[in-house]
Amino acid sequence: xxxxxxxxxxxxxxxxxxxxxxxxxxxxxxxxxxxxxxxxxxxxxxxxxxxxxxxxxxxxxxxxxxxxxxxxxxxxxxxxxxxxxxxxxxxxxxxxxxxxxxxxxxxxxxxxxxxxxxxxxxxxxxxxxxxxxxxxxxxxxxxxxxxxxxxxxxxxxxxxxxxxxxxxxxxxxxxxxxxxxxxxxxxxxxxxxxxxxxxxxxxxxxxxxxxxxxxxxxxxxxxxxxxxx
Amino acid sequence: xxxxxxxxxxxxxxxxxxxxxxxxxxxxxxxxxxxxxxxxxxxxxxxxxxxxxxxxxxxxxxxxxxxxxxxxxxxxxxxxxxxxxxxxxxxxxxxxxxxxxxxxxxxxxxxxxxxxxxxxxxxxxxxxxxxxxxxxxxxxxxxxxxxxxxxxxxxxxxxxxxxxxxxxxxxxxxxxxxxxxxxxxxxxxxxxxxxxxxxxxxxxxxxxxxxxxxxxxxxxxxxxxxxxxxxxxxxxxxxxxxxxxxxx
Numbered sequence: 001x002x003x004x005x006x007x008x009x010x011x012x013x014x015x016x017x018x019x020x021x022x023x024x025x026x027x028x029x030x031x032x033x034x035x036x037x038x039x040x041x042x043x044x045x046x047x048x049x050x051x052x053x054x055x056x057x058x059x060x061x062x063x064x065x066x067x068x069x070x071x072x073x074x075x076x077x078x079x080x081x082x083x084x085x086x087x088x089x090x091x092x093x094x095x096x097x098x099x100x101x102x103x104x105x106x107x108x109x110x111x112x113x114x115x116x117x118x119x120x121x122x123x124x125x126x127x128x129x130x131x132x133x134x135x136x137x138x139x140x141x142x143x144x145x146x147x148x149x150x151x152x153x154x155x156x157x158x159x160x161x162x163x164x165x166x167x168x169x170x171x172x173x174x175x176x177x178x179x180x181x182x183x184x185x186x187x188x189x190x191x192x193x194x195x196x197x198x199x200x201x202x203x204x205x206x207x208x209x210x211x212x213x214x215x216x217x218x219x220x221x222x223x224x225x226x227x228x229x
Numbered sequence: 230x231x232x233x234x235x236x237x238x239x240x241x242x243x244x245x246x247x248x249x250x251x252x253x254x255x256x257x258x259x260x261x262x263x264x265x266x267x268x269x270x271x272x273x274x275x276x277x278x279x280x281x282x283x284x285x286x287x288x289x290x291x292x293x294x295x296x297x298x299x300x301x302x303x304x305x306x307x308x309x310x311x312x313x314x315x316x317x318x319x320x321x322x323x324x325x326x327x328x329x330x331x332x333x334x335x336x337x338x339x340x341x342x343x344x345x346x347x348x349x350x351x352x353x354x355x356x357x358x359x360x361x362x363x364x365x366x367x368x369x370x371x372x373x374x375x376x377x378x379x380x381x382x383x384x385x386x387x388x389x390x391x392x393x394x395x396x397x398x399x400x401x402x403x404x405x406x407x408x409x410x411x412x413x414x415x416x417x418x419x420x421x422x423x424x425x426x427x428x429x430x431x432x433x434x435x436x437x438x439x440x441x442x443x444x445x446x447x448x449x450x451x452x453x454x455x456x457x458x459x460x461x462x463x464x465x466x467x468x469x470x471x472x473x474x475x476x477x
Binding site for chain 2: 005006009013016017020021078081082083084086087089090091092093227229
C-alpha cells in the first residue's frame, strides 16, 4: 500500500511538472502531427486506399515511436537538473517506485498525444477499421506501454552518457522489435480486416507477454541503474 | 576477489566496534580516470560533533562528503556511517549539495511536501512540517512562485529546509553559505547551532544520540562559531585536523 502511495506521489509530481511546462506533450504533438501529414502527402491515401490501409498501422506506430523518443529522452532531464536525482537517491524509498511513477507519467503523455493524433490520422489517411475495431483499445495501451517502459528505462541508463540523445534510439529500437512487430501487425489486421480474425489475438497476447517480461526486468534492474556511477 | 573479502572484513570490523562515530573512512581513495580526488584518507566524525572541512577547489571536500552520503563509492578502502554502509542508513542522513536539489517548476512548499511524502513517516518533529521548515529558514511557506524564479540565496535556504525537515542524525552540507548574504548566512549558522540541540526522537539513537554536522566551506569565519573540529584538505589528503570548543 505504501509502495503504491510512493508511485502515486512520483506520478503526480511528473504530471504537475508537465502541466507547468508542457515540454513533453507539445513536442510530441508537433512531431507526430508532422509525420502523419508528411506521410499522407507522400502516399496519396485517396488514390491508393488498399495500399494505404495496409501501411497505415506501420505509419501510426512509427509516428508515435519517434515522437515518444523525443519525450523519453527528456524524461529524466528534470531529475538531473539541479541534481534532484541525488536527492531521490538519498530518499529511503524503493527506487522502482520512482521508475514506475515516471513510466506511468510518460504513458499518460503519449496517450494524450494518441488521443489527439488518432482522429487526425483517420482523416488524413481516410481509414476506418474493417476488422474488430474494439481490439484497438487493447492494442494501443499495450503497445504504448511497451515503448514507454523500455524507453524510460533506457533513458535512465543513458543518463550519465555523453551521447544520451543517440543512445536511447540505439538501445530502444532493436529491443522493441518484437513489440513493434506485434503492434503494427495487430493494428494492420484490425484496419484491413482481411485476415483470419484469430491472428490479432496472437499479436495482442505476444504484446502482453512482452510487456509483462520487460516491465518486470526494468523494475528489478532500475535500482542498479539509479545508483551506478 | 581478495579485495572483496578485505572490504567485507573491514566492514565487519567497523560494525563490531562500539558506535561512537557517525561516519568513518578507512584508507579511502577515489580515482576519476587519472585524477585522484581522495588519496588514502582515514578519519572519523564523532557523533554530536560539527566538523568544518576547508580546502582549495579540487582538494576533495565534496568527494568526501558525497562518499559519506553514499552517493559515490570508494575506489579503495571503506566508508561506514553509524557502523554500516551509508546506503543502509539513508533515513538517518541528509545531504545538501551546492546545487539546490529542487524542481524548478514547483514552489518551495510543493518541493518540500513532495520529499516529505516520499519518506513515508512525514516530517521531523522539530521542524514539524514543510511550512515550519520553510519558516525556520526565513522563507514564506505560502510563496506560490516556482523555485526556478527564486534568487540563489532563496534556493539555498529552501534546500536547507528540505534537508532539515527530514530530521537527519547526520547532516552533510556542501558549501551551505555560498550565495547567501551576510544576514542570511548568520541566520543559517544560528539555525545549524540550534539544530545540534534538537533531540533525536526516532531510530536506534532515540533519546541518547546527538546530531552530527559535516560541512565544507570556503568561508571559514562563518563555520567557525559552530565547528568543534576543523579539517583542512589538500590535494585529496587531510592536511591538518584542529579541535576546539565551538563558540555557539
